[in-house]
Amino acid sequence: MNYLKTKRVFFLLVAIISIALQSCGGVPEETPSTAASDKVFAVAEILTLIAEENDITRTLYTKGIVGAGKKQGLKFDEDWQDDDVEAGPLPALFLRGISSDIRKSDIPLGLYLGSDFPINASNKFQGKQAALFKKIKATQEPQHFFEEDQKLYTSMFADLAVAAPCVNCHNDHENTTKTDWKLGDVMGATTWQYPSDSLSYKEAIGVINAYRNGTKAIYNAYLKEISEFKIDSTKPTIGNKWPSKGFYLPTAETFVDSVRKLTSYKSLEKLLLADNVTEDKETEGLAAN
């Protein structure tokens, strides 16, 4: 009897030790948990930072490439990727291209563009987005909320008619649902989504990089499309000159470099500011001690 009891205890011990040992090691987790103290940015701060970069990028593309390019004879079209269409992406599709490229990265950032009077009906806001867009239209203030169904932190930012091509193209488009857009109007809104309420430096840098890489990817896709144009005289010279100087297009590096020059100062200031805030908190803590 005693022998059996000892045996049972022995097997039980072996089982517990095995489970304990088994629980150590294994496959590293894909997303190492970041300590709460490393989360220095609120999600809305980073989405605001990246939405501002997006405004600058799209303004540069709309004015510097589409607006100036049209004057030189370049074409821009919804079906720019079709084989029989020799054109570049319209600004809305430029953004769609950035958004698609972000989705290919490991950064869980969502980016969408919508409006209450879109050219393509599938871009019309519905439900909560439609309600919040009314507020954005009235105040131009961003709207931050938590999308319960998707469990995603969501921010919407006004998308303004910043350049003449925005207004002219939308007013004159054969499928337009509104023909009296004017400069400065809130033509739509960008919607950004991220799954966490706060971000570490690494995660914030990841978001910025994903967006910037997306810009480069869609711009490169445009240049690749140009290289496949059938008639050589429709291909602009690609180098370091912009369409405002003639039948030229900047290389992806030149375009992205200009975007960086315009955006980096503000973005870096915001990133550094978070560090100062953290330091202040730490100093306050010391003082209290």
Add this chain to the structure above:
Amino acid sequence: MLNKNPLRKRQYIGSLIGIAIGVVIYSILPLKQSENFLSLGPLNTGHEGLSCNSCHTDAKGNLLQQLQSNIAYTFGARKTKADFGTENVDNKKCLQCHDRPNDRHPTHRFLEPRFKDAIATINVTECETCHQEHNDTRIVLNDATFCVNCHYDLEVKNDPIDIPHKDLIANKQWSTCLQCHDFHGNHIYKVAQKIKDTISLEKIQAYLKGGEDPFSNKKKYQPLSEEEFLNMKKKYNTIKK
């Protein structure tokens, strides 16, 4: 040891038979010839002849490590489960071969809140909602009237077709959409301007069930072949190391 109890001998023989069967299964099942037996069903159109491990790639770590991770997960020592044996086959896996910059309906587009109601009816955020594998078909939906979920209020100005979209929508003829429009937009073809010249519904239905491609044999982008995919993966893994 075997003398202690006559039942011991039976246990011993039973164990040996069990181990022998285990060794046979372990050696035969991973063979290429066993793939048809292991497969849940015939592969979908275009995927015929692919090896299991083209999609069911090996999960990270060895079996013992995967077991360790999942035990740790069970006892709350880690936040995520580890794939056991092979990796989960998800959108990312499909897109490794089928990603195309010209996709008119990429899955990620439907993650936006405005498509919430539509995806409650048909979850187009996942490739497998329409293209579930191992069904010897192209799409697994019973009918191809899904366009209604997003385009129910479509208005086309300067409508180029003889029976206007407005009438087709009023008559709920949602099965006619695919007679002109290629859902993913990769075919190179001319769209008819008269309904009678469009692709017949029968041809579309046969196509969706895995039959001949009625749009065109020309496509702007081709998916990666199995060989290209494996080479890419090998190269990527080497870079990663």
